[in-house]
Amino acid sequence: MSECFTVTVEESGAQFSCLDGERVLIAMEHQGLKHIPIGCRGGGCGTCRVRVTGGRYRTRKMSRAQVSEIDEQTGYALACRLIPESDLTLRLAGDGPGV
Amino acid sequence: MALTGVLRAGFVQFRVLEMDEAINHYVDHIGLDLVEKADDGRVYLSGYDEFDRHSIVLREADAPGVDFMAFKVAGDADLDAFEKRITDFGLEVDQVAADEQPGVGRRIGFVLPSGHRIELYAEMARSDNGPITENPDVWRDDPRGMRALGFDHCLFYGPNVAEVCRFFTEALDFSLTEMVETPDGPIAVWLTSSTKTHEVAFVDHPDPGKFHHVSFVLESWNDVGHAADIVSRYDISRDVGPTRHGITRGQTIYFFDPSGNRNEVFCGGYTYFPDHPTRVWTPDQLGKGIFYYEKELNDRFLGVVT
Ligand code: FES
Ligand SMILES: [Fe+2]
Numbered sequence: 001m002s003e004c005f006t007v008t009v010e011e012s013g014a015q016f017s018c019l020d021g022e023r024v025l026i027a028m029e030h031q032g033l034k035h036i037p038i039g040c041r042g043g044g045c046g047t048c049r050v051r052v053t054g055g056r057y058r059t060r061k062m063s064r065a066q067v068s069e070i071d072e073q074t075g076y077a078l079a080c081r082l083i084p085e086s087d088l089t090l091r092l093a094g095d096g097p098g099v
Numbered sequence: 100m101a102l103t104g105v106l107r108a109g110f111v112q113f114r115v116l117e118m119d120e121a122i123n124h125y126v127d128h129i130g131l132d133l134v135e136k137a138d139d140g141r142v143y144l145s146g147y148d149e150f151d152r153h154s155i156v157l158r159e160a161d162a163p164g165v166d167f168m169a170f171k172v173a174g175d176a177d178l179d180a181f182e183k184r185i186t187d188f189g190l191e192v193d194q195v196a197a198d199e200q201p202g203v204g205r206r207i208g209f210v211l212p213s214g215h216r217i218e219l220y221a222e223m224a225r226s227d228n229g230p231i232t233e234n235p236d237v238w239r240d241d242p243r244g245m246r247a248l249g250f251d252h253c254l255f256y257g258p259n260v261a262e263v264c265r266f267f268t269e270a271l272d273f274s275l276t277e278m279v280e281t282p283d284g285p286i287a288v289w290l291t292s293s294t295k296t297h298e299v300a301f302v303d304h305p306d307p308g309k310f311h312h313v314s315f316v317l318e319s320w321n322d323v324g325h326a327a328d329i330v331s332r333y334d335i336s337r338d339v340g341p342t343r344h345g346i347t348r349g350q351t352i353y354f355f356d357p358s359g360n361r362n363e364v365f366c367g368g369y370t371y372f373p374d375h376p377t378r379v380w381t382p383d384q385l386g387k388g389i390f391y392y393e394k395e396l397n398d399r400f401l402g403v404v405t
Pocket of ligand 2: 253312314363
């Protein structure tokens with residue numbers, strides 16, 4: 001059986017589960033939730049941009065126009081390309097790159 | 100030949116994050132043919148019902164979005180004539196050598212006040228797999244996936260829509276088929292060089308050079324339904340539809356490629372002739388204009404671009 005992690009959105013305190021290997025935004029949407037805004041679901045548009053404030057994760061390739069190298073080193077990610085490796089807490093950061 | 104000057108939307112080059120995923124999407128699901136994977140990494144695709152060699156050019160990059168869109172003109176002399184008219188309009192024109200893309204003749208390029216690069220070319224090699232011309236069957240090989248006939252148009256987001264509209268109508272002899280007009284001027288324009296409802300469209304947006312969608316034409320409303328089945332079956336990221344546009348009357352579904360570029364597959368729309376008047380929408384009716392059945396816009400369709 002695959003592992004299941006809990007994702008917490010700091011602003012609302014909302015929590016949802018995310019299976020091992022599943023992308024955060026897709027897991028959220030499948031549970032009928034809308035705490036993180038949904039755009040292209042492909043790492044291109046930046047609508048789902050978040051900052052991870054706690055936990056381990058990996059990402060698939062994300063648009064550099066939305067998440068710069070420095071952003072990436074400081075925890076910014078696109079939720080549609082974000083795969084938890086532990087429980088995660090995150091904040092919404094849909095305010096464009098380079099923040 | 101009654102149709103002169105700019106003939107049609109010819110091809111578009113845009114960026115994807117991962118090429119293998121993109122090929123799977125555009126070839127297996129949308130149903131385009133893979134023409135060539137070139138040494139520089141670009142991938143060339145065509146629709147089975149297109150005579151020219153390619154109409155879609157994919158380039159792997161750090162960020163998705165559009166590189167440029169190119170229109171085919173009737174002859175080489177048109178390139179010189181348009182170069183003068185574009186320069187007179189006030190845009191700077193540059194030259195792209197023949198074979199910068201395989202099989203394509205020389206091109207001229209310029210950047211619109213909306214931030215988009217546009218090119219014109221007169222020559223492209225024929226497709227090896229295009230429509231049959233002698234006692235033609237309807238196709239050579241069974242169409243795949245969504246059975247796209249070919250590339251149809253692009254919609255771009257950017258500033259200075261009124262100026263862009265003036266450029267296309269005055270410098271390139273396009274017609275304005277439809278627009279959304281506010282007291283301060285147009286905020287969205289649909290432009291054609293042919294009898295199609297549009298070859299390109301622009302919507303007002305603060306950020307320059309944005310890519311809203313690339314559109315592929317299907318044969319019928321049944322094919323739009325079949326495309327929707329494919330979107331569900333293969334977990335393609337759906338945006339809106341199947342539905343119908345009030346503007347252009349096309350029947351349509353929108354979804355995203357694996358890099359977040361928006362795609363449309365559609366059919367229908369009226370036939371336009373240059374003596375026809377422009378159809379005008381007021382902003383309060385925009386919901387019906389964009390989505391004729393829902394009669395309301397959604398934020399994602401309005402705001403999400405690459
Ligand atoms: S929804 Fe577009 S980048 Fe995540
Ligand atoms: Fe379209």
